[in-house]
Amino acid sequence: MPARLTKLKRTGTPRKVAARAAVADPRKRLLRVIALLEANLGTPVWDGPKDALEVLVLTILSQNTTDPNALRAYQNLVSALPAPPTGKSAALPRDADGNLDKVRLRLSDAARAVEAPDWARVAGLGPDELAGLIRAAGLPQSKAGSILAALHWLYGLTGHYRLETAIEKLGLEAALAALTALKGIGVKTISVTLIEALGADLCPVDTHVHRIVNRLGIVDTGANRDRTFALLKPMIPAGRAYALHHNLLTFGRTVCTARAPACGNCVLRKLCPSRDKA
């Protein structure tokens, strides 16, 4: 199994540019945020197709836990039930000490670097057996149920384990409806799968995106992430959603963190109604 994953591809030369004034209109504020994040962090670009089922399972594993934990659970699963290797050679981001770089790590990259498990054997496990293999990701019973539901649905529909075939067969909207009807697979999980595997122009709303756009007053949605997704989607200009999603992830891990946002050093400070209060 490869030991490292590639880092996220970005264009542009990041430079420090800060907001100079407040912007009253939430949509205009969002446009300013998009521009400032791209100026400061660069513009992440989609790095091409990946196996959609691998991304879906990695995304299920990442629910309510850190990406390194989810990656560990996936690697346990692959070690227990390996498929014949396909020669993946991408690398994980590492820090100066050689440890996994938790800021730069993107789980979708694991789909490029880590060989998939044998899905037929995974589908043949009982919920308790699968839960035992993915325990490192937390909520193992619930996640095992979701993974098995997706595998059984996929095999029943297509006779094999390629999610792309199901999407081609049903069409995107019907496939989305069928998948989100499965236990434990929500809008965020599917939208992450679609942007990373297929390059869809969407900004999935994870905990970082939800927290930051609420703090910035772009939406006001309390704890309802699906409502954030629905409100944010029409506000984002075409072609900018992928970069916004990844820049908000990086920004949420480094500056606008959940517990101790660095408002004093934030380039969005003048735009943000929550500065020094979050």
Ligand code: SF4
């Ligand atoms: S000013 Fe503070 S709360 Fe607002 S975006 Fe920046 S870090 Fe987050």
